[in-house]
Amino acid sequence: MDRMTATPARKVLLAAPRGYCAGVDRAVIAVEKALEQYGAPVYVRHEIVHNKYVVKTLEQKGAIFVDRTEEVPEGNIVMFSAHGVAPVVHEEAKRGKLATIDATCPLVTKVHKEAVRYAKDDYDILLIGHEGHEEVIGTSGEAPDHITIVDGPEDVAKVEVRDENKVVWLSQTTLSVDETMETVDALKGRFPNLLSPPSDDICYATQNRQTAVKQMGAEADLVIVVGSKNSSNSVRLVEVALGAGARDAHLVDYAEEIDETWLEGVSTVGVTSGASVPEILVEGVLEWLAQRGYEDVELVRAAEEHITFSLPKELRRDLRAEARAATEG
Numbered sequence: 097m098d099r100m101t102a103t104p105a106r107k108v109l110l111a112a113p114r115g116y117c118a119g120v121d122r123a124v125i126a127v128e129k130a131l132e133q134y135g136a137p138v139y140v141r142h143e144i145v146h147n148k149y150v151v152k153t154l155e156q157k158g159a160i161f162v163d164r165t166e167e168v169p170e171g172n173i174v175m176f177s178a179h180g181v182a183p184v185v186h187e188e189a190k191r192g193k194l195a196t197i198d199a200t201c202p203l204v205t206k207v208h209k210e211a212v213r214y215a216k217d218d219y220d221i222l223l224i225g226h227e228g229h230e231e232v233i234g235t236s237g238e239a240p241d242h243i244t245i246v247d248g249p250e251d252v253a254k255v256e257v258r259d260e261n262k263v264v265w266l267s268q269t270t271l272s273v274d275e276t277m278e279t280v281d282a283l284k285g286r287f288p289n290l291l292s293p294p295s296d297d298i299c300y301a302t303q304n305r306q307t308a309v310k311q312m313g314a315e316a317d318l319v320i321v322v323g324s325k326n327s328s329n330s331v332r333l334v335e336v337a338l339g340a341g342a343r344d345a346h347l348v349d350y351a352e353e354i355d356e357t358w359l360e361g362v363s364t365v366g367v368t369s370g371a372s373v374p375e376i377l378v379e380g381v382l383e384w385l386a387q388r389g390y391e392d393v394e395l396v397r398a399a400e401e402h403i404t405f406s407l408p409k410e411l412r413r414d415l416r417a418e419a420r421a422a423t424e425g
């Protein structure tokens with residue numbers, strides 16, 4: 097065969113870790129267990145995690161997703177999503193005589209607690225995050241009088257604080273690590289005594305998925321990120337892939353959304369998925385690519401993950417009570 101006209105070898109670089117994080121896994125299992133334990137319907141305030149497929153599957157099993165607590169009929173159970181809620185939402189549930197199950201990811205709760213602590217010490221808190229994102233709404237609701245949202249480096253110039261020597265920054269858990277540090281540097285330029293949080297707010301899962309996509313970005317002609325458009329960490333993965341040197345990168349919910357024209361002149365395709373994406377959707381993408389000659393799959397591993405979180409305490413309590421009753425019966 098003429099070497100000049102031979103088709104270049106086609107391969108897939110598959111990121112690891114990818115997909116479900118411990119917080120999403122726990123939240124999805126919590127809805128399933130609640131449906132088994134209490135029967136349908138179980139109301140969930142907002143999408144339990146930002147993924148279309150997951151939401152649709154849980155709806156088919158009997159979950160009802162609502163935008164506002166007031167939509168849940170009195171006496172029912174409402175579950176709060178992994179993104180967390182402001183204290184005012186707990187009060188709304190109490191007023192509506194609703195039983196609650198709080199599936200807020202423990203790593204989001206950690207940021208809530210930091211906000212409460214710094215507000216108690218009367219700090220001005222600069223919360224780096226996306227205005228309007230559920231997690232940011234929930235965290236700022238912990239201390240609305242002390243928190244200012246900083247939505248990227250371009251917001252830094254307009255930040256106002258009461259005392260330049262008593263300012264701390266916190267962040268949303270699912271941001272781009274590099275962009276956040278850019279914002280922090282710009283904030284430090286304005287407030288040299290800016291305090292940093294005691295530990296990373298951007299969670300381990302977000303960081304690991306970004307590191308893996310960076311490793312593959314330089315080598316991949318095209319990166320396909322499986323995830324929904326309202327999933328912050330998935331959208332960040334597309335940006336990180338492009339920043340790392342990928343020629344092209346796209347976010348898709350399902351394999352069917354991939355456009356054949358993206359493959360023109362592409363020999364290496366990177367594949368990853370956001371923290372709210374079940375593996376079955378990645379398998380669909382790999383199959384779609386294999387049917388087009390991208391059968392060779394190479395793993396790009398950035399980290400090992402072994403973190404798991406126990407189920408929300410309300411569920412654990414009821415599951416324990418049921419197990420006890422079964423033994424005594």
Ligand code: SF4
Pocket residue numbers: 117118119120178201202203204269270299300301302329371
């Ligand atoms: S992405 Fe991070 S903070 Fe969000 S649910 Fe997963 S582990 Fe928790």
